[in-house]
Amino acid sequence: MSVIAVVGAGKIGEALLSGLLHGGQSAGELFFTERSPERAAELTERYGISGVTVTDAAKRADVLVVAVKPQDIDPVLDDLAPLLDPGSLVVSLCAGLPTALYERRLAEGVPVVRVMPNTPMLVGEAMSAISAGKHATPEHLSVVEELLSHVGKVVRVPESQQDAVTALSGSGPAYFFYLVEAMIDAGILLGLPRALAGQLIIQSAVGAAKMLAESGEHPVILREAVTSPAGTTINAIRELENHGVRAALLAAIEAARDRSEELGKAHDIP
Numbered sequence: 001m002s003v004i005a006v007v008g009a010g011k012i013g014e015a016l017l018s019g020l021l022h023g024g025q026s027a028g029e030l031f032f033t034e035r036s037p038e039r040a041a042e043l044t045e046r047y048g049i050s051g052v053t054v055t056d057a058a059k060r061a062d063v064l065v066v067a068v069k070p071q072d073i074d075p076v077l078d079d080l081a082p083l084l085d086p087g088s089l090v091v092s093l094c095a096g097l098p099t100a101l102y103e104r105r106l107a108e109g110v111p112v113v114r115v116m117p118n119t120p121m122l123v124g125e126a127m128s129a130i131s132a133g134k135h136a137t138p139e140h141l142s143v144v145e146e147l148l149s150h151v152g153k154v155v156r157v158p159e160s161q162q163d164a165v166t167a168l169s170g171s172g173p174a175y176f177f178y179l180v181e182a183m184i185d186a187g188i189l190l191g192l193p194r195a196l197a198g199q200l201i202i203q204s205a206v207g208a209a210k211m212l213a214e215s216g217e218h219p220v221i222l223r224e225a226v227t228s229p230a231g232t233t234i235n236a237i238r239e240l241e242n243h244g245v246r247a248a249l250l251a252a253i254e255a256a257r258d259r260s261e262e263l264g265k266a267h268d269i270p
């Protein structure tokens with residue numbers, strides 16, 4: 001197996017380390033970087049993985065997974081630039097950052113694969129979309145697919161679609177959490193205890209997601225199966241349409257796409 005270093009062991013970085021360990025990767029073949037000594041010590045105790053500097057990560061690892069916040073990328077690339085060669089594979093989990101940024105800052109020929117994961121990686125149910133930079137081969141994509149398969153599902157997309165992916169599935173869990181939060185509040189408004197409202201809605205969400213995943217039916221068909229003539233559901237759907245919920249969701253996802261594009265352009269050369 002490749003030696004893998006995760007640069008930036010936040011929640012997503014930690015989830016990936018945990019998934020790799022459960023997938024059979026040896027702790028001795030995994031490293032991470034973390035600015036907080038307390039956080040680094042916590043992760044080492046929890047997983048038996050060594051925390052190292054960015055410089056050491058670059059020297060030891062075949063695959064460097066960069067999982068820092070987009071605004072923190074510049075010092076990381078400054079550290080990596082003199083150390084990496086085309087034998088290293090860089091995997092970017094940073095929202096909005098194009099492979100061209102890495103290719104511009106790193107040595108010529110270093111392969112880069114851009115990934116947009118999402119937070120269900122924390123429970124092994126991520127949806128990750130991957131795209132190859134100009135030096136990344138199909139073999140590099142296969143390495144990244146194998147790596148991410150331990151924490152969820154993986155699809156390949158052209159990099160031109162990554163900002164849309166970021167808006168749809170990268171931010172997607174937050175939309176579902178927002179909807180569930182509102183539905184719990186509705187249950188309270190109707191007189192249900194908060195705990196009961198939460199239990200009802202969360203299990204309904206789990207069941208609905210499973211039906212979508214396993215039935216193969218279009219969501220319209222599944223929704224219509226719940227929507228009886230002159231029944232309760234159609235009255236609720238009418239109110240959602242009257243309040244422009246569908247249009248608001250379209251506009252929200254478009255706004256997320258625009259922000260993803262802005263994050264990438266912030267690093268453009270003037």
